[in-house]
Structures are given as C-alpha cells and as structure tokens.
Amino acid sequence: MNIVIIGAGNIGMLMAADFAHNAQNTVTLISAHPKTDSTHLRVFNPDDSISFEVDVAAITPDYDVISKADAVFITHPTFMLKQTAQRILPFVHPGLWIGVVPGAMGEFYFQEHIALGARLVGLQRVHAVARLAETPNSVYALGRKPELFVAALPARYTFEAKKLCEYLFEMPVVTLPTYLIETLTPSNPILHTSRLFSMFKSWEPGMTYPENFLFYEGWTDDASQTLIAADAEVQTLCRKIESQSDLNLSGVRSLKDHYESPTVEAMTAKISHIPAFAGLSSPMKESDGGWIPDFSSRYFVADFAYGMKTIIDIARLMDVPTPTIDQMWEWYVSTAQPEQIIADLPTNQTDFIELYQD
Template identity: 40%
Template sequence: MRLKRVRPSKYFKDKKLNICILGGGNVGTLLLGDIGSNKDLSVRLFTSNPHKWSHEIEVCSNDNTVKYKGKIDIISDNPEDVIGDADIIISTLPSQVFPKIIGKIKSFIKSRTWIGVMPGSGGSEFYCKELLEIGCILFGFQRVHGISRIKEYGKSVYDLGKKNELHIAAIPVDQTESICMKLENIMKIKCNPLPNYLNVTLTPSNSILHTTRLYTMFYHYKEGLFWDEVIDFYEEWNDEASKMLIACDEELQLLCKSISGLNLTGVKSLKEHYESGTPEEMTKKINNIIPFKGIKAPMIKTQRGYIPDFNSRYFLEDFPYGLCIIKGFCDVVGLDTPNIDKVLIWFEKIAEVEYYVNNKFEGKDLKYLSLPKNYGLSSVEDIIFYYS
C-alpha cells in the first residue's frame, strides 16, 4: 500500500484545531470533557442522538463533585456538520460499529486528517485503507486513557481514574512521534510512541482479559440455568480465569516471537502488565484494582433470575474483533493455539457462527471479520511489510 507522506507538525502549526469525537459512551464522554476543557481547541461530536446532548460536559468525582467542564461546539448526526473541517477525528466507538460509521463519513474526511481510534485494536487499520491512500494518518491508542462511567447521558461523566501515560502507534510509522507530541499537549498525559501499529492491534487488553473471564464464567451455561445476582466481573475474578488468561496470553507472546522481523516489544504480556507471574498472584491483583471495583458481568434479569447477556459489547466486540484477530495472525504464521481455540470454539457455539471447520480456522463467518488474510496478508513477510 503506497501512502502519501505529510508533515503533520508543520501542517498543524499555529492553527486552532478542530477535533471531532465519534461516539458518546463512557470513554467518549470523558474524552469530550477532557479536550473540551482546553480553550485552544474546537470540539465536535458525531452522534446518532444529538438532541440528547448538552454543549457542556461535567466531569465528576465519585462523590459527585464537578472537577471541571468541557465545551462541545457542534453536535450533529450529519457528517457534513462535524467531519468536513475536522483536523483530528478520534473514534471511541465499539469495534463492531466502527466499520459502518467510517464508511458513512469517509467521503467527508479531507486529506491530511488524523484519524485516531481509542483503543486502536479491532482491525481499524484495514477499515481505514482508502483514507490512508488519500494521505490521512491513522493513529491508535493501546488502551483507553481512563476508566469512566456515564453519570447522566449527554451531560456528565464520572472520572474513575486516568492513565499516567499512553502508548500510541501510527500508520505511516514515521508520523508516530509527531502525533504523540501533539496529543500529549492536547490530553495532558504523557504519550509514548510504539514501534508500529501491530503493537496496538495485538494488545491483549479486552481481547484476552475479557474473553477468558467470560469463558470461565459462562462455559457451563445452558438454557434453564440462572444466577441469583449479577456477578462482579473483576472483584469475583478467580484462579480458573487467571489460568486461562495466562495460557492465552502466553500463546500471544509466542505469536510476537514468530514475527521476528518486526519490533513487537510494545505488546506487553499481561503477566508483566499486572505484575503477576502466577494465577494466584493474578487473581489477587485483579480483585483489588480500585477502578475495576463495581464493574458487573454482562447479565440480564429474567423472571427466574439472571442469565448472560450475549448481546452485550463484551460478546459482540471482544471475541470477533479482539481474540479472533489475534487468532487470525496466529493462523498466518502457523502457530498452534489450543487455549485460544478453546475459548473461540465455545464462543462460536453460543453466537451460532462458524469459525472452525475440521479444527481449522477457516469457517464461513470469518470472511466478515478484519482478519489479516481477508486483507491480503497471508505470510509473515506480508505482515512485516504492511506494518513497517
């Protein structure tokens, strides 16, 4: 893929930036409050519910104290209103929604626009192929910039803890440092450049953290089984979940070592990320992460009790647009992944999709996903070339 080279630092010099946020969930609302508090920026919001939004977002502490407010200048569901003059676009949309929205707005995006994705996994680099070809720059965050919960939709959000630093990669690769410098100034958080975008794509955050927990919580579920109350996703995390998490995380690390021609040092093992070398240490660590407290498992109430909510974002996003993508790269390099397979085979049954045929990762429903083979990457050499 031939990409136009631009000099973003020069292009944005001494210019009041127009920044458009896609999506107004927990992360999007916090981000709007954060960047909207910067008077040197003009903030837009692209949302399907513009009538439900205030032009001022309150960012609150847990005790309901308003810490600061952010201003949104333009709110619209019409791309022409908020996309056409945007210098930077940042998507906080679920991965399964991103392809539809990027398809809807891409004709309004001008050349040289920076297109950010938070978090940047989910195959965003493939969905933005046409935009990259016209000179846009894609950048992705490894993880969200903070933990948040909406207080009142369109009006206020709880800030439950910000990251001390962020890790970002870009396509083209040589634009990463310039983007980090500009975002650090905008977001007031240290931004570290990653070697290449595959370090974002393979980040084992939700793709392994969520999927292994869901598997160990619900693999025994069948119709007629109910829970008396909703499970605490993290506070009730157990050693069984930790063992599966570590097993899948180790398979991901083997993948990174298999792509030896590409610097993937930014794909940190979850054992390193959580400073936990054993399942018991991992369980204790996750049980006691303060921002994770109070987060519930995706479950819905029925007349007889609670059951898994298979239509939640946890299922619709983290398996097909998370773990499946990691498996897709493992498939390209020919790496056996018995633990990842176990989790995905369970998911394909509950989701009624086909990922595996005769134990091979070649089911008919894979063609709809952002897997490397679906975008012409069929060898280690292809992967190295694409992400270099």
C-alpha cells in the same frame, strides 16, 4: 484545533470534555441520539464532586463536520469500526488525523483513508477509566493513566502522532515501534474473554443464575489460569512474527507483567482489587426470574468475535498453535452462535507484514 469525537459513550464523553477544556480547541461530539440540546458537559470525580465543566461547539448526529476537522477520534467498539470507517470516508481530506480508541484493528479498516492522505493514530489503551453519569452530558473520570502509548500509520508519522496526543491529552506519550502492537495487546481480547469463559463455560439454554456477578471483584483462579495460558500464546505469536519480519513487538506486554502478577493466585488478587473496577457487573440480562449471559454485549461481540478472532487469524497466518484461545473461541461460537465475525485480514504473510511498513 478543530476536533471531532465520534461516540458519546463513556470514553467519548470524557475525551470531548478533556479536549474542550483547552480553550484553543473547538470540539464537536457526534452522537447518534443526543439526549439533550445542551452542549454543556460535566466531569465528576469518583466522590461525586465536580472536577470541571465545559462547553463543546456542538453535539450532533451529522458526520459532515469532519470535512473541516483537523482530527477525528473514533470511540466506537471494534465491531462498529468497519461501518464507521465507511461513514467518514466521504469527508476525509489530506492531513486529517483519524484516531482510534483503543487502536486495535484500525489498520484493517482505514487503508482507503490513508490512501487519500489521512493519518491513522491508535491508542494502545484508553487514557482513563470513565463511566457515564445518570445526568445527560455528564461523566465520571474514575482513574487516569500515567502515560499513553500510541502508534501511527503510515509509520513515518509516528513522531507527529506523539506530539498530537501530548497536546490533546496533556500527558506523557510513548510511541510504539509498530501499530501491530495495538492489535495484539491482550487486554480486552484475553482479559475479558478469560473471565467470560470461566463464568459461563457450563451454561446451557434454560439455565439461570441467581444474580449478576461482579465482573472484576468476583475474579477467580480459574479465570486467571485461562488468562495466563492464553497470554502466553499471544507472546509466542509475537516472537514468531518478529522472527519472520523486522517488526518489533516488545510493546505487547504480557499481562503477567502488566498486572505485576506472575502466578494464578497473584493475578486473581490483583484483578479483584483494582479500585477503578469496583462495582462493575458482568454482561448479563434478566430472564425467567434469574440472570443469563447477554451475548449481545460488546464484551462478547467486540472481544470474542473481533479481538480474539483477529489474534486467531494472525496466529493461523503465522502457523502458531493457540490451544487455550481456540478452546475459548470454540465455546463462544457454539454457545453464542454469533452473526458477526471479523473477516478483513490479509490472507498471506507478505501482505500482512506490509500493512505496518512505512
């Protein structure tokens, strides 16, 4: 199978290596700035031992390789999806699989591609926790998920999407009943934003912090309280959409269920002790001898201005109040003053629901 991976970051590098590990595949990795001429990739275990090494066909900045691909997987953050979608459009051909990892908001950017005969497959979450190593073309696989959850558009290709992902990722795959589940999954847009709001809601220009906080290991009850309240608002939104359509959103699992943590205290204990997240710092930068929030980080740009804003816009469309999410959003806008905010959703309920039909 001829596969193209767009994005040589953490998950893109690992996907390229994983797919190329199957000798039946030809894998090309698209990177805006390849760090070496070598096409040799290495995957490390958490203990620094080498899991495996493999060669890809090419590492290139050129998108025209997509014209001969069977599948292209995009690992860019959500705030780059619109630009990436337009970049690949000239190379789309009937039958091409376009994978979005994670799949949230893919339905808003790839309608032209679907009209040309492409098929969209989205992963609800990444298949593994990955971190680039200091050595070029090397990546750590820090924890692989036991199974994948995927959805497809047009919806009639869902079974084919399942078989594709089972082949490529070599792991069990569960199909989701609708692609909207991916966009409403409250992982980063609620998980990350709750922690960021809790950490920085009192920050003002001129303030500095003495250190860069550990993002997960320093998780607090205040962050958990915000997370649980915002998560409940997403669940209310899902029930409202189900009541006004034939969409099944049961796959949008509450974070309380996902983390098996029904209380504030249990949530804090759980998130702060996840081994794969150990040592991860916060999106901060040095300034005047201290540390301040880095509002250019994808934690802010992708998770607030795209992930959270999408949930808010859908909630407005469905007339569902989201006071906790609104409070975080209003803080973000007033403090970060973002230049880039998603503005690509349908403006009425009928058009919105039709996006997810066969």
